[in-house]
Amino acid sequence: MPIGPYQSPLALISDSETDHHHQALPETPAVAQAAAPAGLRLRGIDKRFGDNHVLKGIDLDVPVGQFVAIVGKSGCGKSTLLRLLVGLDEPTGGEISFYGEGGDTIEPNARIVFQEPRLLPWISVADNVAVGLGDGVSRQTGRQEAQRALAAVQLSEKAGDWPSKLSGGQRQRVALARALVSRPGLLALDEPLGALDALTRLGMQELVTDVWRELGFTAVLVTHDVGEAVHLADRVIVLDEGRISLDLEISQSRPRRHGDPVLAELEGKLLDTILGKA
Amino acid sequence: MTTIDTLTDNRQVSRKDAGRPRPLSDRSIDPPKDAAARGARTNSAPRTASKAGNGTAGRSAWLPYLLPVTLVALWQLGSSTGLISDRIMPAPLAVFAAFWERLLSGELATNVAVSGARALAGLLIGGSIGFLLGIANGVSKFFEQLTDTTLQMLRTIPHLAMIPLVILWFGIGEEAKLFLTSLGVLFPIYLNTYHGVRNVDRDLIEMGRIYGMSGWSLFRKVIFPGALPSIFVGLRYALGIMWLTLIVSESIAANSGIGYMANTAREFMMTDVVVLSLVIYAFLGKLADVIARALERRALAWNVAYQG
Ligand SMILES: Nc1ncnc2c1ncn2[C@@H]1O[C@H](COP(=O)(O)OP(=O)(O)O)[C@@H](O)[C@H]1O
Ligand SMILES: [Mg+2]
Numbered sequence: 106m107p108i109g110p111y112q113s114p115l116a117l118i119s120d121s122e123t124d125h126h127h128q129a130l131p132e133t134p135a136v137a138q139a140a141a142p143a144g145l146r147l148r149g150i151d152k153r154f155g156d157n158h159v160l161k162g163i164d165l166d167v168p169v170g171q172f173v174a175i176v177g178k179s180g181c182g183k184s185t186l187l188r189l190l191v192g193l194d195e196p197t198g199g200e201i202s203f204y205g206e207g208g209d210t211i212e213p214n215a216r217i218v219f220q221e222p223r224l225l226p227w228i229s230v231a232d233n234v235a236v237g238l239g240d241g242v243s244r245q246t247g248r249q250e251a252q253r254a255l256a257a258v259q260l261s262e263k264a265g266d267w268p269s270k271l272s273g274g275q276r277q278r279v280a281l282a283r284a285l286v287s288r289p290g291l292l293a294l295d296e297p298l299g300a301l302d303a304l305t306r307l308g309m310q311e312l313v314t315d316v317w318r319e320l321g322f323t324a325v326l327v328t329h330d331v332g333e334a335v336h337l338a339d340r341v342i343v344l345d346e347g348r349i350s351l352d353l354e355i356s357q358s359r360p361r362r363h364g365d366p367v368l369a370e371l372e373g374k375l376l377d378t379i380l381g382k383a
Numbered sequence: 384m385t386t387i388d389t390l391t392d393n394r395q396v397s398r399k400d401a402g403r404p405r406p407l408s409d410r411s412i413d414p415p416k417d418a419a420a421r422g423a424r425t426n427s428a429p430r431t432a433s434k435a436g437n438g439t440a441g442r443s444a445w446l447p448y449l450l451p452v453t454l455v456a457l458w459q460l461g462s463s464t465g466l467i468s469d470r471i472m473p474a475p476l477a478v479f480a481a482f483w484e485r486l487l488s489g490e491l492a493t494n495v496a497v498s499g500a501r502a503l504a505g506l507l508i509g510g511s512i513g514f515l516l517g518i519a520n521g522v523s524k525f526f527e528q529l530t531d532t533t534l535q536m537l538r539t540i541p542h543l544a545m546i547p548l549v550i551l552w553f554g555i556g557e558e559a560k561l562f563l564t565s566l567g568v569l570f571p572i573y574l575n576t577y578h579g580v581r582n583v584d585r586d587l588i589e590m591g592r593i594y595g596m597s598g599w600s601l602f603r604k605v606i607f608p609g610a611l612p613s614i615f616v617g618l619r620y621a622l623g624i625m626w627l628t629l630i631v632s633e634s635i636a637a638n639s640g641i642g643y644m645a646n647t648a649r650e651f652m653m654t655d656v657v658v659l660s661l662v663i664y665a666f667l668g669k670l671a672d673v674i675a676r677a678l679e680r681r682a683l684a685w686n687v688a689y690q691g
Contacts, residue, residue, distance in 0.1 A: 228685075
């Protein structure tokens, strides 16, 4: 079936939050070079909280630079898995390792973005972004890097504002800039667009795709929106009661159109699996 | 600071909204009224109304003063016509005359300075102890278990009830006043600092950890700023108690200060000076609160509840 010329969904939106001239991060990083994108290797990952057996032996390989989406019913362990990936928690069993492009084992520079932006309300937008660089960075370098990252999420003009002055979508973009400012090798996203309204969400989806393509990190996105997963990811994994019940390749080329029938077909298939109709 | 991690264990603590914290105290003194009033104003109509109509903007400038000015005028009228005996209540003009006389003689400045220094010293000592205990107990499970129960027991004793004991310990010198004032301000500052630290958004603390903060930097960048609104509530509350304690202890025994001025005046039946002392206390209390509020607005400019 022929697919019409790609049309950015952003072109339809006049909301100032979603202007569509993306300016990517400049190539020359002033601080830490971009961390090498990290591939993931999970072997028999188990996680229990007391009697609650949340993850039951997950085996998963994510190639370097891939965009993986994880979907599944609420409470199936998606967030738990993500927290293990970025080292916020330890598995009760199994092993997680990371490898670089050459297959060698590496320490990933892993970052996570949550549904809530978790900005510090008492410092400016730019200072919040600079938090992403850690403690050992001079104020001036911090400011410079923060400006670059803010430019990449099209929020340069908000650098000096308090976070409380921003809209929900803008705050989430600041959180994204904070995660990206240190050029992570692995970016975990836990329903990052879940709290945004539908139009803002479309704009953010394009933004996430753009920075991912530009920076080349490995991305793991947890979402409850199967359409979003299919639209953004190279591969969608369905998690069901702590096990992987489906692992689906999305080979459709980018940019992808909303309403693409091939994607709609895949979305239906995923929904059937999640709802147990397959 | 290994102990900050007790904070992350307590995920059941509800996340706070960005609004103002409520004061914590078991004392029977009114909480800072304007805190509530100002909070209400930010949420509701009068603010937009005064922006909308030009007439109301002008009115809001003088309307609050209408009642006090009228009352003072009536009071003066009553005194002048002999309706109010100046044995009971001196005329406002007489109070002003007493003020002027003591201002010129320098007596007023000396007494205000003495009382002010006492208040400040008490605030510094008691406030620092309360603040440090609040931080330590908020951040460390160990300190909390060690001291919180004791402090909660001690704070139920009205500190003014200790006056007889304090006089036995320290006599009637400066130490007694300093001790009482320090004790009075310690608890509200302790409680509100502790409460503020415990209620810092756990998600923000986790975020700080993700980005490599720990110990001092986590405290400086996340915990302290997060607790600051509550600390300010404690401070403003403590200021009220500070003046109250000082008034009481200065009228028990002192040979300088505003309380001393009032007491000697009472012996000579100089009601004008007694009333003048009251006015000065009121003025100092207001001044302290204005300063605290200015500091608060500066330090909390990021918080929408304090903007504008
Ligand atoms: N820190 C924790 N302590 C105890 N139980 C937890 C914790 N985190 C998650 N769980 C439990 O693990 C299960 C999966 O949660 P989660 O990974 O958040 O699900 P979701 O797929 O909705 O993100 C839930 O039953 C939840 O109650
Ligand atoms: Mg979740």
